[in-house]
Amino acid sequence: MKTQAISATPPEQLQQVTFDSAMEARIEELLQRYPTKRAALLPVLWLCQERYGWISQGVIEAVARRLGESPAFVEGVVSFYTMFFRQPPAKYVLQLCVTLSCELCGAQRLAQRIKEKLGIGFGEKTADGVFQLVGVECLGACGGAPVLQVNQDYYEHMSEEALDQLLEELAKEQ
Ligand code: FES
Secondary structure, three states: OOOOOOOOOOHHHHOOOOOOHHHHHHHHHHHOOOOOOHHHHHHHHHHHHHHHOOOOHHHHHHHHHHHOOOHHHHHHHHHHOOOOOOOOOOOEEEEEEOOHHHHHOOHHHHHHHHHHHHOOOOOOEOOOOOEEEEEEOOOOOHHHOOOEEEOOEEEOOOOHHHHHHHHHHHHHOO
């Protein structure tokens, strides 16, 4: 499996956001599928994150204008979900599940290994911007514990050896 790296738009380009015609068309398509604009908020945000790599204040304001909501309401939704990034993310975001099944199956050992290999703990990013570690709640794949999500991909039954190999492969993609 080849995990796609995240390409984050620089903050200075996302201060004021106007959706181009391609984004407008995709938003319009999403709106057709929901009974109200508010109901389409999560997929519209997800679309924005796919396009820009993260959700800046400018993106929040653009989404709020487009859906007829207040920026505060949109921000409240964005801040509730760990899947939305409020800062430009690393190329590879390591989301390590720290809920019970994964904890019992070695999540902390994996966190320790990441610390040894990359020098980062939870909430931290490597200086070169390639890796970032986030602790997340249950990823809904408890049968594969311990689970590590990297960008869009799940890696289940992770051992320290498999983690070493994965990190090396991802680093080579640079
Ligand atoms: S507890 Fe880790 S995936 Fe559910």
